[in-house]
Amino acid sequence: MEETLISAIEYSVANHLQGNAVFLAERLHAHAKSETSTYYLATAYLNQGKAHQALAVLKGAQSERNRYLGALAAFRLGLFQEAEGFLVDGGLSEEGVGNVPNGAAGLFLLGMICKKLNQRERAIRSFSDSLKINPFLWCSFETLTAMGGDMDPAEFFGIDSPSEISQILPHVENLQINVPQPPLHKVTPEITLPQVAHKPKLHPTTPSIAKSIVKRIFESASTSPEEPEFLLKMNPIFDTKFIDKASTAVASPFAAPKPKTTEAEIPAKNQRKKPNAAPVKNAPGPVATPSGPKKLFEVPAASSIKQPQKNIPKAQPTKLAHQVDVMDIDREMNKPKTTQPTEQPQPLQPIPQIQQNLLQGTVQVLTLFRTIGEGLRLLNQYACSEAILAFQKLPKNQYKTGWILCHVAKAYFEMVQYVKAKQIFEEVRCLEPYRTSYMELFSTILWHLKEEVQLSYLAQQLTEMDRNSAGAWCAVGNCFSLQKEHETALKFLKKAIQLDSDFTYAYTLSGHEYISSENWDKATSCFRNAIRLDPRHYNAWYGLGMIYYSQEKYTSAEYHFRKALQINPKSSVLYCYVGMVLMEQKDYENALEMLTAAIQIDPKNTLAQFKKAAVLVSLNDLDNALLELTRLKEKAPKEAPIYILMGKIYKKP
Structure with missing residues (x-):
């Protein structure tokens, strides 16, 4: 019964039937309360956005997977101390890793918690450790640079050639290769390493970092005694506040159903193998908040800058040849019996070719990350000209994407080259008209250029596309601000804050609106909230300096201006x-x-x-x-x- 319900839950989640998944998970939990049933029920609640229910179910959970879910639920609810308690239940080692569950994803979540608790050094260490475990966890690097960490991307993405990677890959012996069938929970095909008869050993000269990369990326996940292997099929959909890409194998719940196979296509028992390598996906970045002062009197303003979560592939349980997936019964009943395959299996690739493809793909991804990471690092250090040159080194198909071009436009914006920044944002609108991130920055550019008609059109498009986007309502606020309707502008900026209370840029724009109406107290409160959320948000320091300068408090004004200049010396x-x-x-x-x-x-x-x-x-x-x-x-x-x-x-x- 348990496996039947679990298969049905996975089918529901894969087809976005979250309500049905909750119902089935509740039946599973009622049938046999265990760490496994708790995991599925909490996952179903989290997928449905019910963090309170998930946290209640996870109270007292002991397994590592459930501890991670408990921390995730508490984090979404803003209970950061409780979230930390779930993650560091076993204490921290001298390196800060300790018994943090879920590998790199757990360390990333711990870093986000420490960031919220203003424990900057500990947060930076957690993000760095997560990247050393899994260099494909881009969100860690993005958050790390946004916090001011001047890390060399080569430190995390520094493998330059297939020969170097081959030194860290385990030796593959006694291989048996079959044409892999897409599992139930996979959205996209996955490159898997062949099953190994004996546990691989690394060369004695392999560096420790290389061993860790092999262990976390190229080996399959292990199961704990209280968590059977079939548990490794699911993973929660993560909150938009951060991106998760753990190295332990957990499958995506938003995955496509498993394609049917004929009897002839079912491999023999001694040929069956499990997925052994996590799919490498490029995760878009969290959410760095664009920022920038909106009004600098006679001078153009300077400015500064905030995704769906990735899931962790899980090992597929071994099935007997006569077993049929529960959700496929209806299709099997009407299917004529046949002993002949409907189509011939694909020819098997030679083992060296499979290894070579894996090596080349890894090199390409890490090289891409290193180039993008260098541009992002320079941009967050406000070396804008150098950042633009770094981004321009990307291949054309990568450069001509919304995420890259938005960062290039931001670099021009920081250099007060509004016309050039506007042109690039217009190109982004043509390439990705559905993009709402960084459009609040585009609206500020139009505000500086006094483009009333285009700003009004942009605000209308964004709100029609996504009324739950804080950036869209910031664009509306800028639109009314340009028309000198400051009270109306503040109403829309307050709506942006209601939608996303962590959106630093909305507080900054509100502060400048209050400055325009000479409401110094409320302006001060807005800028301080922005600094509370992001101490490196130099525009908020600049805004406070402007308030004190207007009040002729020159000593305080100098202090705040110098704080801003310390963050952005360019x-x-x-x-x-x-x-x-x-x-x-x-x-x-x-x-x-x-x-x-x-x-x-x-x-x-x-x-x-x-x-x-x-x-x-x-x-x-x-x-x-x-x-x-x-x-x-x-x-x-x-x-x-x-x-x-x-x-x-x-x-x-």
Whole structure:
């Protein structure tokens, strides 16, 4: 009965019948309460978005798989201390790994929990450890760089050639190869290693990191005594707050049903083999939040930057030749008996060719990750020009994708090249009109360029496509802000926060709207919330500096501007405002240094040029001041303050 119910549950989940899966899992749990039934019931609840019920069922669970599910449910509910308790039940080792369940996925979840608890160093260590266990866990690297970790991608994706990988692959002996049949729970075909008669041994000179890669990627998962092998068919659908790709073999519950096979296609008992390699999938990144100050008075604003979860393939249970899948009975009853296969089996590939294909595929994926990772690392360090060059090294079919182009557009945005950034976002809209991520950044670009019609059209498209997208409502807020309807803009930004309370960019935009209406207290609260969610969100530090600057609290303003500059040392705007604060404090020498640096970074920063001329006048360097104003007059011939300051210089004896 148990196997029948489990097969039916998997069929329901594979076909997105979550309500039916819950009903069947409840019947399984009522029939025999065990760690296995608890796992299936909690998984069904999580898939249906019922984290409270899942957590209640998992209270007191002991198996590693259920501890992981308990941590996942508690994390979704914001119970971070309880989530941590599920994961580190056995304590942590000196390396910080300890008895964390579910391998790399468990360490990634632990890193997310530590990030929420503001334990930055521990979070970074957890993300790094998860990548060392499974280098295909892209979400760990993405979160790691977003937290400011300046990690070399080669440290995690550094295998350069098939010969290097071949040194870390186990030796395959006594192989028996059959044409693999897609299991019930697989969505896409999986490359599997042949069954090995004897446990493989690595070469004595193989590095420890190589051994760990072999163990976690190329070996099949083992089962625990209380978790039978058939349990390894399922894995929960993970929350959109993070991406999971564990190395222990667990199958995707959102998978396609198993194709039928004829009797002739069923392999003999001594030829049967289990999946032995987890499918390598490229996971899109969590959710780094685009960010950027929305208004910088006369100066263009600087800005800064927040998926479905991947599941873990599981080992397929061994079936006897006479057994039939429970959900296939109806189709078998009407199927004529035959002893001849309907189609000839595919020719078997030679073992060296299978190994070679696996090696080449691994090299290609890791090389791709290394190139993308280098671009992302540079971008998060605000080395925007270098990041663009790194992304441009990608193959055309990878470069011309929404995720890559959005990051390239963000790099141009950080360099205040709004026209170029707009062009790239328009290309993204053509390539992937369904994309909503990073569109809040596109709306801010249109706000700066005063593109009212295009901004209104973008906001309408995004809300029609996904009314539950926080970024879409940020675009609507920007649309009304451009029309000077600040109260209406704030209503839509509050809706964005209601949809996603962790969306840092919505708090930043709200803070700038409050600045526009001179509501300093609420603006301060918004910026502090943004910093609470992301301490590296330099736009929030900049926003607080703007508030104190407007209140003539220059010491506090300098502190916050310098905090922002520490995070983003490539911002001409931040150098300019630090120089302006020093100028107000009559520290003219240091002010001149900061303003000169701002102009060197962005020669088009007219505010920095004007303030530099004013500092030169204060230092009685009238000739250089007049020269600076003459250059500035050519760039902004209709700005009255330039002529006023020039008149004051000519008036002096």
